[in-house]
Every structure is written in structure tokens, then in C-alpha cells.
Amino acid sequence: MKKYDYILIGSGPAAYKLSNLLAKTSRKVLVVDGDEFGGTCPNYGCEPKIFLEGATRVVLQSQQLQGRGIEQTATIDWQKLMATKLERFNSWPEETKAIIAKSHDVESGYAHFVDDNTIEVNGHQYQSNRIVIATGQRPHRLAIPGDQFTHTSRDVLSLPHLPQHVTFIGGGYVAMELATVLGAAGAAVTIIDHSARPLKAFPASKVQVVKEAMEKRGVEFLMDTSVQGVRQQDEGFIVQTDQGEIPTDYVVDTSGRQPNIDRLALEAANIDIDRGGIIVNEHLQTSNPNVYAIGDVISRPQPKLTPVAEFEGEYLFNYLEEKTSLAIKYPTIGTAAFTFPEIAEAGVKEEEARENSQYQTKNLNLKYSSLAAGQNDQTGKLTLIFEGAVLAGVSVVGDHAADDVNNFLPIIGLKVTGEEYRQAIIAIYPALADKVAGGLI
Known part of the structure; x- marks a missing residue:
């Protein structure tokens, strides 16, 4: 059985920051990831989203200026835009894996705990007294009839052809941002949410401004509405709600995100969790003294954002390498929804x-x-x-x-x-x- 000074489960922004800092030491490190190396943000999250937002902003600003010196508004060629996006981002997982492999051992596969300080990946067992969980979050999937017909934000960010009508289930920042992009590209968009308003994390008065602007551009909001199922028809789908049926061509489940912990067998390592994720103390240590957790997988009140995850990765390096003994103290955190x-x-x-x-x-x-x-x-x-x-x-x-x-x-x-x-x-x-x-x- 191989033993390491550190085992990092996950390679997203939190773990990547930590692995880069550990690369400057003589520590023996194993980095394990069962998905794309680099995690959600650079591969199917904030970075490709903001890439698409660049074209979206030009289109919507040109519409805003029509008749004020701009006579012809910009339009999006979705297939060309997506091809450009894929050309930029498709190589990133392998490039990230290669960068990590220059300094550390890497293994592609899903890890699960065997005991307090042992994990197993692809039938191989590895041991460390400093195991760091950084598996992030994944899209929540509603358990409704027809859920096999729904898609996630990850699908949308690599969508080869633009549907005529897209329906989002949920009104959080992921839905609102993607609705902005697809609407600017020319799709009709409907957002269904069981709450009274979208973007509940932001001030109601300012959310109303965003909602009204999107409605003027043709986005339909169905608030206080619960989705009961999705069924396929000859052309497209029907979203069934408690307020009626919505015909559509593409359904996106944006009902939230959840900690990515199902495969880890945390109970084998006596690691406590709650609804928000893995419970950690002021030093990011779990209920198992050999195991730490960083990034979106942990339960904390701070926003689950890439810079916050990176901050935790740097803090944990400094704490475990005895550069600080202080508890983590989060700085002022800015957060935004890149709507228009x-x-x-x-x-x-x-x-x-x-x-x-x-x-x-x-x-x-x-x-x-x-x-x-x-x-x-x-x-x-x-x-x-x-x-x-x-x-x-x-x-x-x-x-x-x-x-x-x-x-x-x-x-x-x-x-x-x-x-x-x-x-x-x-x-x-x-x-x-x-x-x-x-x-x-």
C-alpha cells in the first residue's frame, strides 16, 4: 500500500491551489479525480459561462443602443460561438492533469474511504494522515417523472445547437445567467420557480430590476409554480406544473447544487455531514482528525465561489505546513450574477x-x-x-x-x-x- 504525505480528492480550484503550493515543497502528494481535472469552474462552470457572456453582452448592449447611434444590432451564431468555446476549453482537463503530474502522482478515478486514513481508487489503496476532500458540488436533479429528459448547466455550456424554446426549472443564479445567454442568442426562454422571486440570495428590489429587464427581452417567468413532471411528445417536451402545461424543446434542471459526496463512503472514515456538506472546524478539519475538506463540498455560510475555494486551499496549506496556527478568517467576499x-x-x-x-x-x-x-x-x-x-x-x-x-x-x-x-x-x-x-x- 502506497503512503503519501497528502492525498487530495478532487482537482478543482481549491485542490489545485493547494497542489500548486505543495509542489514547492518536498511533500509526496497524490491527486485523485474521477471527473475532469480542474473541476467545475474551468471546465463546465464559471469560466466557459463568462466566455459566452462576452458575446451575450455585446448583443444586449447593441440592442440597448439601437436608435441611439446603433442602427443594426449584433447577433449570435450559436454554432460558431460554441465551436470557439470548445476550441478554447476542451484541452483544459488534460492540460491541468499534466501540470499536476509534473509535481505529484495523479490517478483518474473515484475515491472512497476504507478507514480513517485509507482510500481506494480503481482497486488500489492509498494511505495518508492528511487527506483533503475537495470534490465540490454537482447539479441537483429533481426526482420527478420524466427526469431523464432534463439537462444540467453542464449540458447547456456545450450545447451544439440552439433550441427554439428552453425551459429552466429553478430561478437561481445558474438559471438566470444561462437564460440571459440563450435568450440573447435567440431562444425563447421560460423560467419556472416554486418561489415568489428568482435570485433569492440578492436584494429583492434589485432582483426585480433584473427580472423586469429580462421580461422586456421576452423571458417568461412562472413564479410560485411547482414542476410535477416532464413528458416527451412528437416534437419536443411538455413540462407539467401545478399551474398548467408548458410546451418546450429543451428542459434544464437548475433546481440547485448539492455537495459531491455520494461516492466517498464517508461513514467508513467517521466523517460528519449535514445538508450543506461536510462539517469542518475553524481549521477546515473534519470530525476525522486525519481528514480535511475545502471548497464547495464543505458546509459553511460563506458563498460557494471559486475565489473562496482558492482562499481555503491557501489557508489549509499554511495551516498544515505550520505557517499559521490561527483559525481561518474569511475576508470580505463579493458575489455577482452575470445577468444583464x-x-x-x-x-x-x-x-x-x-x-x-x-x-x-x-x-x-x-x-x-x-x-x-x-x-x-x-x-x-x-x-x-x-x-x-x-x-x-x-x-x-x-x-x-x-x-x-x-x-x-x-x-x-x-x-x-x-x-x-x-x-x-x-x-x-x-x-x-x-x-x-x-x-x-
Whole structure:
């Protein structure tokens, strides 16, 4: 039986960060992955999604400017766009595996625990006192009649031909982002959700702006509606709901994501879990002292995002290599949905601030700036949340909301006052940063 200093189960952003840091040491490391090396984000998640968003943004901005100097709007050739996307991303799993293999042993296959410090892969057993689980999440699949006819976001991101009508089950950020892309490409889109509104993680007032913009572009929302099944017909499918039947050509199950732990046999290693994933302590250690977990597979309140996973990978390296003994402390985290308009936030949430007297809020309409006027962005709204003189949170909806929040992140994270910021920085004018420096804080 081979023994290693570290065994990493998974090779996504969290494990990849950790493996790169371990490559600079003399540690003997095994990296195991039963899926694509590199994980969800670079292969069938955030990176190919943002690649497609580039073409989407051009199309939707040109539509927004039609009659204001732009006479012919841009259009998407889906097959060419997808071919370009595949040309860029198809080689990444093997390239990632080759990079890891330069420094560590690798094995393609699904790992499961045999005991507290032993895993088995492809019939081979390996042992370590530092096993790190980084298997991420996978799409949740609704157990409904006809679920074999539904697809996942992974399928959509490699969809060879654009369907005429696409129906999404669920209204989270995955559904809203993909609906934006497919709608811009020319598909009719329906979003069905059992909740009263989509994008529940973001402020309701700003979500409404996004929803209304999408509805103006023809996206249909069926809220407070439960899907009961999908059946095939001669041409396409019927989505059966408690409010009636929806004819469609392609059905995407975007009902959520769940921790990817089913194959691990965690009970053999006495590892505790809950609905959110693997339970860890302040050092990312599981209930088994030989096993740690990082990335989206763990149960935590922080957003399950690629930069957060990478942060945990770096922290765990520093902790296990005795460069720190401190508990993990998460920085200010920005998050966004790349719809059009975008929606983004960081720090204290808007709803929390409105219910707590220690916070003060300031709301601004951004459509009057020259930048917004030139792009005909009529949707921009900004909420600043203060705790005394310090900016504690921000939420934005608008064509460049993600960039806007990134401008505010240093102010929130470093806890500088408005006066300190203005004394230290003069931002580029007139650009996105003007929303920070133009007397707003």
C-alpha cells in the first residue's frame, strides 16, 4: 500500500491551489479525480459561462443602443460561438492533469474511504494522515417523472445547437445567467420557480430590476409554480406544473447544487455531514482528525465561489505546513450574477441593514451619469450600507454591477472611512470608479 504525505480528492480550484503550493515543497502528494481535472469552474462552470457572456453582452448592449447611434444590432451564431468555446476549453482537463503530474502522482478515478486514513481508487489503496476532500458540488436533479429528459448547466455550456424554446426549472443564479445567454442568442426562454422571486440570495428590489429587464427581452417567468413532471411528445417536451402545461424543446434542471459526496463512503472514515456538506472546524478539519475538506463540498455560510475555494486551499496549506496556527478568517467576499443587467453585492446585506438600527443606508440612482447615459443603462441602482463612518456593505444592479462592487471591496475590507479614502485615492474619471470617488462616501 502506497503512503503519501497528502492525498487530495478532487482537482478543482481549491485542490489545485493547494497542489500548486505543495509542489514547492518536498511533500509526496497524490491527486485523485474521477471527473475532469480542474473541476467545475474551468471546465463546465464559471469560466466557459463568462466566455459566452462576452458575446451575450455585446448583443444586449447593441440592442440597448439601437436608435441611439446603433442602427443594426449584433447577433449570435450559436454554432460558431460554441465551436470557439470548445476550441478554447476542451484541452483544459488534460492540460491541468499534466501540470499536476509534473509535481505529484495523479490517478483518474473515484475515491472512497476504507478507514480513517485509507482510500481506494480503481482497486488500489492509498494511505495518508492528511487527506483533503475537495470534490465540490454537482447539479441537483429533481426526482420527478420524466427526469431523464432534463439537462444540467453542464449540458447547456456545450450545447451544439440552439433550441427554439428552453425551459429552466429553478430561478437561481445558474438559471438566470444561462437564460440571459440563450435568450440573447435567440431562444425563447421560460423560467419556472416554486418561489415568489428568482435570485433569492440578492436584494429583492434589485432582483426585480433584473427580472423586469429580462421580461422586456421576452423571458417568461412562472413564479410560485411547482414542476410535477416532464413528458416527451412528437416534437419536443411538455413540462407539467401545478399551474398548467408548458410546451418546450429543451428542459434544464437548475433546481440547485448539492455537495459531491455520494461516492466517498464517508461513514467508513467517521466523517460528519449535514445538508450543506461536510462539517469542518475553524481549521477546515473534519470530525476525522486525519481528514480535511475545502471548497464547495464543505458546509459553511460563506458563498460557494471559486475565489473562496482558492482562499481555503491557501489557508489549509499554511495551516498544515505550520505557517499559521490561527483559525481561518474569511475576508470580505463579493458575489455577482452575470445577468444583464448584472446584480452584485458584498459585506452586510441590504435586508439585514434595514432591520438593524446600527446600520444606515444610502440609495442612489446611477442612470444620470454620462457613462450610463452613453450606454443607455437605465437600470443602475446602488445601495451603500454604513456602520458609522465606515462602509459595511454594498449592493448594485446595473450593466457593470460586478465591477462596481469590486471597486467598493477594498473600502469595505480595509475599513477605511470616506475621508481616508479621498485623501489616498483620486480615481479615473469619468469611469466606473467615479461611483466610489464622486462624493458617495
